[in-house]
Amino acid sequence: MPILCPTVIPGAVETISVGIGHLAIATAPIQLRSLLGSCVGLVLHDRVAKLGGLAHVVLPLSRGEIDMPGKFADTAVSALLAEMERELGRPSRGRVVAKLVGGACMFPVSGGQDSHPGLNVGQQNHQALERILTSLQIPIVARDVGGTTGRRLTLDTATGLVTIKIPGGQDHEI
Numbered sequence: 001m002p003i004l005c006p007t008v009i010p011g012a013v014e015t016i017s018v019g020i021g022h023l024a025i026a027t028a029p030i031q032l033r034s035l036l037g038s039c040v041g042l043v044l045h046d047r048v049a050k051l052g053g054l055a056h057v058v059l060p061l062s063r064g065e066i067d068m069p070g071k072f073a074d075t076a077v078s079a080l081l082a083e084m085e086r087e088l089g090r091p092s093r094g095r096v097v098a099k100l101v102g103g104a105c106m107f108p109v110s111g112g113q114d115s116h117p118g119l120n121v122g123q124q125n126h127q128a129l130e131r132i133l134t135s136l137q138i139p140i141v142a143r144d145v146g147g148t149t150g151r152r153l154t155l156d157t158a159t160g161l162v163t164i165k166i167p168g169g170q171d172h173e174i
Contacts, residue, residue: 013029013030013031014029014030014031015030015031015032015033015154016030016031016032016033017033017034018032018033018034018041018054018055018056018070019034019056020039020056020058020071021056021058021068021070021071022055022056022068022070022071023053023054023055023056023069023070023076023079023080023083024053024054025051025052025053025054025080025083025084025087026051026052026053026157027049027050027051027052027087027157028050028051028156028157028158029157029158030157031154031155031156031157032052032053032054032154032155032157033054033152033153033154033155034054034056034152034153035150035151035152036056036101036102036103036104036150036151036152036153037102037104037106037122037150038102038103038104038105038106038107038120038121038122038125039056039057039058039102039103039122039125040057040073040100040101040102040103040122040125040126040129040145041054041055041056041057041100041101041102041151041153042054042055042057042073042076042077042080042098042100042129043098043099043100043101043153043155043162044077044080044081044084044096044097044098044138045096045097045098045099045155045157045160046084046088046092046095046096047095047097047160048095049088049092049095050157050158051084051087051088051092051157052155052156052157052160053080053081053083053084054080054153054155055070055076055077055079055080056070056071057070057071057072057073057076057125057129058071058072058125059071059072059073059121059124059125060072060073060074060121060124060125060127060128061073061074061128062074062075073125073128073129073132074128074132076129077129077132077133077136077138081093081096081136084096093136093137093138096138097138097139097140097141097160098129098133098138098139098140098141099140099141099142099143099160099162099174100126100129100130100140100142100143100144100145101143101144101145101151101153101162101164101174102122102125102126102144102145102150102151102153103122103123103125103126103145103146104122104146104147104148104149104150104151105120105122105123105146105147105148106122106148106150122145122146123146126143126145126146142162142174143174144162144164144172144174147166149166149167150166150167151164151165151166152164152165153165161173161174162174
C-alpha cells in the first residue's frame, strides 16, 4: 500500500483544523480553522506576538471533567491562556483580546428558540464565555454569535482577523 503524503503548495498558508472540544495555538503565518454550530469558537489573539488560540467550546460547564479542557467554557479560557503563555514564556494578559463566533440555535424546540432557553446550548456557551472573559478582564473585541445556521471560522494569526463563512452566505471578517 502506498504511503500518502500531504501535498505542499508553495506559498500556501498552513491551516490547522480545530475539532470539536479541542483547542490549539499557532503563530503567524499559520491559520486556525473550525466548523461551528451550537458550539462557540473562542479566539484569543496577541497582536504583538502574532500568536493566536482557538478553542471549540461544546458545553458551558465541565462538571469536573478535565480530559478535554477546550470542550467546556469554564476550562477553555484558562487552558488556552496557559498554552499561549507557555509558548511565549511569559504572561500574556494585558495584550490578549477575544472574539466569539458560533453559538447558533441548531435544534429549535416547539414554540420557538426562546420558549425553552435552557435547551439553547449555543446561547449558554456564549453567555458562559462572556462572563468568564469579563471576570478575567480580557476584552471581547468582536462577536458573531446566535442565529440558526452554522459557521466556519478562520483565524489569521498574523493579523487577528477572523473570517467567517456561513453556508450560502458571503464571507465576512470580524
